[in-house]
Amino acid sequence: MSLVRESVVVTLDAAGRPHPAPLGVIxxxxxxxxxxxxxxxxxxxLEARPFATVNYVDDVRIFAGCVTGRRRDWSVVPAERIPGFRLEAALAHSEVEVVAVEPDPLRPRFLAREVHFASHRPFLGLNRARHAVLEGAILISRLHLLPRGEVEAAFRRLRVLVEKTAGPAEREAWAWLEEALARAPADRAGAP
Ligand SMILES: Cc1cc2nc3c(=O)[nH]c(=O)nc-3n(C[C@H](O)[C@H](O)[C@H](O)COP(=O)(O)O)c2cc1C
Structure with missing residues (x-):
């Protein structure tokens, strides 16, 4: 198994506007x-333009905002070596160019070469509430695939970490996730 970087990938839509989405980059x-x-x-x-920025962030509201649809308008600045944008909030980012694709009907793999890496802010350590928001965001993005009871049980465990160790940003992000779960239909939910 390879290390997965839970990142926010910013691509460009057909109109050239930035589109952030949480992605596990392998x-x-x-x-x-x-x-x-x-x-x-x-x-x-990525099929239309072979470029993206991979953003390493500690503001977990970006993960929660994107998967709940609550907020996607995160500030961006132009990338340096590729056509595109990076998140203003990134602690660091990679600029990548797709050089090969492993086709798959469900989940193709885009193999990318890092053409630029830059560091912008210090990393101030791990945090359990941020980890909880990350896990909660993944669960919300898979609500349509997972049994509802399983998601609710995981939320009960993760909520404890938020209560113990969150700051204001983590609390806000967690509240968005809780709202998304509460909004979802009781049996199996469609993504919000
Ligand atoms: C931490 C995290 C990692 C994720 N990793 C992936 C991934 O590797 N592949 C994927 O398709 N979706 C992943 N998702 C879900 C996507 O972010 C979500 O489906 C998103 O809406 C992408 O769709 P879009 O490109 O249409 O916006 C992840 C979500 C989170 C919170």
Missing amino acids: ERPPHLVLAPFRPSRTLDH
Whole structure:
């Protein structure tokens, strides 16, 4: 197994606007591998233009905002070496160019070469509430695939970590996830 960097990938839509989406980017030296499920906008964008920025963030509201649809208008600045944008909030980011695709009907693999890496802010340590929001965001993005009871049980465990260790941003992000879960239909939910 390879290390997965839970990142926010920013692609460009057909109009050239930035589109952020949380993605697990797989380290497979010398490549970074992007594996968006079909259908997704990120996948369409990568097929149309072979560039993206991979953003390493500690503001977990970005993960929660994107998967709940609550907020996607995160500030961006132009990328340096590729056509595109990176998140203003990124602690660091990679600029990548897709150099090969492993086709798959469900989840093709985009093999990307890192053309630029830059660091912007210090990393101030791990945090359990941020981890909880990350896990909660993944569960919300898979609500349509998972049994509702399983998601609710996981939320009960993760909620404790938020109560113990969150700051204001983590609390806000967690509240968005709780709202998305509460809004979802009781049996199996469609993504919000
Ligand atoms: C931490 C995290 C990692 C994710 N990793 C992936 C991934 O590797 N592939 C994927 O298709 N979706 C992944 N998702 C779900 C996508 O972010 C979500 O489906 C998103 O809406 C992408 O769709 P879009 O490109 O249409 O916006 C992840 C979500 C989270 C919170």
